[in-house]
Amino acid sequence: MALPEPREDLGLREGYHSPQVDVAVRLNTNESPLPPPPAWLDALRAEIGGIAFHRYPDRHATALREALAGLHGVRPSQIFCANGSNEVLQSLCLAYGGPGRSVAVFEPTYALHSHIAHLTGTAVAEGRRRPDFSLDLDVVSDVLSGAHPAITFVCSPNNPTGMAEDASAVRSVLAAAPGLVVVDEAYGQFADWSALSLVGDGVPLVVTRTFSKTWSMAAARLGYLVGPDPVVAALERVALPYHLDAVKQIAGRLAVEFVGEMDERVGLIVRERRRILAALGSLPVTAWPSQANFVLFRPELRKGREVWQALVDRSVLVRDASSWPGLSGCLRVTVGSPADNDAFLSALAEVLS
Numbered sequence: 001m002a003l004p005e006p007r008e009d010l011g012l013r014e015g016y017h018s019p020q021v022d023v024a025v026r027l028n029t030n031e032s033p034l035p036p037p038p039a040w041l042d043a044l045r046a047e048i049g050g051i052a053f054h055r056y057p058d059r060h061a062t063a064l065r066e067a068l069a070g071l072h073g074v075r076p077s078q079i080f081c082a083n084g085s086n087e088v089l090q091s092l093c094l095a096y097g098g099p100g101r102s103v104a105v106f107e108p109t110y111a112l113h114s115h116i117a118h119l120t121g122t123a124v125a126e127g128r129r130r131p132d133f134s135l136d137l138d139v140v141s142d143v144l145s146g147a148h149p150a151i152t153f154v155c156s157p158n159n160p161t162g163m164a165e166d167a168s169a170v171r172s173v174l175a176a177a178p179g180l181v182v183v184d185e186a187y188g189q190f191a192d193w194s195a196l197s198l199v200g201d202g203v204p205l206v207v208t209r210t211f212s213k214t215w216s217m218a219a220a221r222l223g224y225l226v227g228p229d230p231v232v233a234a235l236e237r238v239a240l241p242y243h244l245d246a247v248k249q250i251a252g253r254l255a256v257e258f259v260g261e262m263d264e265r266v267g268l269i270v271r272e273r274r275r276i277l278a279a280l281g282s283l284p285v286t287a288w289p290s291q292a293n294f295v296l297f298r299p300e301l302r303k304g305r306e307v308w309q310a311l312v313d314r315s316v317l318v319r320d321a322s323s324w325p326g327l328s329g330c331l332r333v334t335v336g337s338p339a340d341n342d343a344f345l346s347a348l349a350e351v352l353s
């Protein structure tokens with residue numbers, strides 16, 4: 001007897017994993033350095049006692065979607081929630097992708113867009129960004145007219161490069177796209193402008209958001225999108241029954257009550273990001289401007305991989321992007337607490353001296 005082989009097309013695809021090395025300063029996965037407010041945890045604890053654990057949760061996540069709709073000034077029927085925004089992206093590929101269909105991505109960008117597309121049997125059409133990592137609208141329109149993708153992914157701010165798109169860029173992509181445009185705003189609150197302002201009935205645009213970054217709730221695994229009702233209805237058809245557990249629904253609904261505290265954390269991170277970028281300016285590195293909670297940089301005198309290891313040796317973990325396509329030699333550092341950032345900057349200065 002032998003175990004059966006999984007799908008052949010999974011063979012070549014490795015998962016997307018950042019090594020979880022045991023270090024004092026973890027700046028590799030773009031989480032928030034600060035936990036959610038204690039009052040949120042108290043409220044969550046109090047409500048967990050009231051859950052009917054022998055019953056399935058609210059399949060429509062009514063209260064959570066009402067809270068998110070209130071936050072964005074839209075109807076609950078325009079909100080789709082899932083287990084992290086990665087599951088939102090997977091639901092989009094299940095509903096709009098699949099065999100015979102394609103998605104478009106513009107590299108270098110978030111690896112999960114093409115990874116999830118492949119897992120759902122969807123072809124991936126790839127365009128490249130300009131050398132400064134901005135979106136080249138001529139390349140966009142060539143890729144879209146050549147591939148006719150069912151989904152066009154725009155990551156803004158773009159992970160791992162940090163740059164955000166503006167209204168005119170997103171409008172141009174919308175005008176050129178034959179299918180759905182997905183703007184992944186996992187870092188949206190750190191940026192100056194959001195594509196949420198372009199979402200509307202009959203507009204083939206959805207904006208995805210997550211609780212993992214700005215809301216300090218990566219452990220909760222909660223994400224959502226805002227888009228037209230018929231898109232939300234299509235996504236509900238591919239979601240598994242009761243896919244959002246009761247605790248998660250409460251956690252997300254209560255988080256929205258603490259939006260002011262979230263904005264304060266975002267303000268702190270944006271100030272720290274400016275401080276990191278200014279400090280990198282006096283080191284032998286190239287650093288790219290960022291509207292997110294991370295900074296991409298390339299050491300100029302030593303190999304990226306060596307610098308990554310030397311930082312780990314000093315108990316500072318950043319993301320090694322040096323072998324990713326188009327990012328030769330680059331590292332990505334998450335903006336952490338002021339103390340984390342000090343530790344990173346002094347370790348880097350020592351490594352590069």
Ligand SMILES: *Cc1c(COP(=O)(O)O)cnc(C)c1O
Nearest residue numbers: 084085086110159186210212223
């Ligand atoms: C972190 C991140 C996500 C979030 O994934 P979750 O599943 O919500 O944790 C989505 N998109 C991008 C670009 C990210 O960097």
